[in-house]
Amino acid sequence: MTAVLIADDDADIRDLVAFKLEQVGYDVIAVEDGQSALEAARRNQPALAVLDVSMPGLSGIDVCRMLRADETTQGMLIVMLTARVQEQDIEGGFGAGADDYVTKPFSPRELVSRIQSLLTRSRA
């Protein structure tokens, strides 16, 4: 089963995303901060990581940059999740190596379909 990592400090959003992903059949690993996300990603090697940008400690962008720098995780698909819509934030996200960028508030349905399409494309 494909594993997907969701990292968000807001439990409600974490649960929401986890619920939707599990609904479509992914194995979900949910963590609440950047450090845990980094450890979980290295340990569990999920196919895709959904990272909230604003997290205490390491930010989503920091985690993204570290994953990309690490040999074992550099091929991982990464979707950034943020409440910020300013252009420089988006550029920072892509600059750190994210594959997609979804702004809050988002439609869970749309998020899941984006994740599905990213995973399908990478498998193909």
Place this chain on the structure above:
Amino acid sequence: MSSRARRTGSVGQLLTRAFSVLFVLIVIAGAAGITATEVQVRSVRELDDHVFPMRLANAELRAVMTDAQRALRGYLLTADTRFMESYDAAVQDFPGLADRLDDLVLTLSESTAVVTQVDRAEAWWALADQQRLVPPRSDQAVEYAEQGKNLFDAYLVENDALDDTMAARAEHLGRRAERLRTTTEASLTALTVLAALLALTAGLYTRRKITRPLDRLVRVLGELTGGKLNARVRRPDGPAEVRAVSEAVNVFATEIERNRRDEQEMARLRQSARELGITVRTHLNEDELLAEAGSGLGRMLGAEHVVIRLTGGRSARWCTRGAEGLCDRLAAADAGWLLDTAVQGSVWSVEDVRGGAGPEVPEEERRGFRDAHASGVFSVVFGNGTERLGVVTLLVAGDAPPWSLGEIRMAESVVADLGHGLTQARIYQAEQEVVSRLQEIDDVKTDFMSTVSHELRTPLTSIAGYLEMLVDEDPGPLNEAQTKMLAVISRNTSRLRGLIEDLLILSRIEAGTFRAGRDTVDLAWLISGVQAVVTPAADRAGIALTVRAEGDLRLDADSDQIDRVLSNLLSNALKFTPTGGAVSLTARREDDQAVVEVSDTGMGIPAGEQDQLFNRFFRASNANHLAVPGTGMGLAITHAIVRNHGGTITATSVENTGTTFTVRLPVLS
């Protein structure tokens, strides 16, 4: 002055000496000439008055005697009595002629000669008187004739002797005159040559002694007037007058050079005062300004210490030679006594302080001056307008010469500039503080907006996400009432979301954050883009949409923002226009403006509410009443964008008939 030069004497002495010699020579020549002439005249006179008359008288006497003797002899030989007539005539003439000759006698020898001659003649005459008595042609007569001949011959000898003497005398006089003439000529020639030589020598000497030093003097004067101020008469020589003039010229030149140096020094001072004034006027940091003024004044005027005391107790100082302690003490001394009593710009020198002409100097300050061994102190009060800002005190110690009036004036002008500069620096600093405070407030605001939007979005994400799952019936099927209620929640959730987005955008636009993104934008191209987006919506709503753009409509603008303006106006028009209505957008060029008009045939805006149209959260009452969705932020955002681009937006509306928005934007220049 060299000893050689001293020997030369004055021009007067030189000339006197030369002319005296010439005068003596001329006098001698004259005297010689006169003497020679006189001697000649006398010789001639002697010849004329004495020698020649003597010879003439002698000859006449001889002639008379000869006549008498011949006549007597003729009578005696012929007995012709006619001879006796000549004889008698001679007898008559003889005494007169003998007396005349005697009268002409000058010397004893002449007298003796004349007397002897007359005696011999008279001896003959005595015999002649006897002869004439004897019968002619008698033997006695012959005898007498023999005797008479002897006596006559004796007479002739004397006569000849006198004539010879006189002839010799004439010859002697002639020779003497000739000799004298020759001698006179020779000596006059010699004297003339001597005089000429002397005159020449005097001329050359004068030239060497007078003209050369004068020439040097003239050259030096030429150099001086030509601007070569260090030119001097190196070794003044020549006559006393020329030396005196040379020395006077040297003194004069030294004076001029000193004046010139003073002028240059003054010009240098003026220049540095001007530069310092500019620095002081233009410096915008108060502390740096005071430091600059202190060090500048100190260097400019060679002051030991410069202390600037400001009203309110602050002070700045500038000291040389490690006298900081002393300086600090002076800086700490209260300057209130000066500030309270002194007129701004007034100056106190140490003389005033000592002499008591100015205000009473406090003992504390007096002690400071003494400790610093001040030889000169002066203070200038400065300020701006009527406000006194402080006092600058300059102090020079030891043997340093006191300041000149010019230097003090320079210091005053710099200090006056300090007053203006200080005020300006304070104003500038205050302004800077206001600006940075405003910047801080603005930063806080931006930060606040960003935080608020983030904080609002997070819960909104949960609401919207869980709502979507409910609507999608993920947890289970919904009944009709539940579906309706969830639709209401959905609608308000998205309204809330739109409101948050618009607020964030508006705050960014108002903060001017977007201004950087300007570029050349073709309004016509943007219009066609917006048209493509809204045409499906117009079609769905059954509204006739017409779009027309004409002319050169290129702007210097942020294309995203102008796109937002067009979208907002068009979507508003469509939103408020009922099915069957019409919406039109026209864009055209008017002078240097692009004019965009968006008209609809919608519900319009009540007249009383039109002035609030561009306010945030404004919703027309009729729109609210008909539950037309909206945040009330669209026109506020549109207005802010247009204003940011230097344009205007106006609206004309008639309720239930329609609304027209007119946007004017400056075109690309």
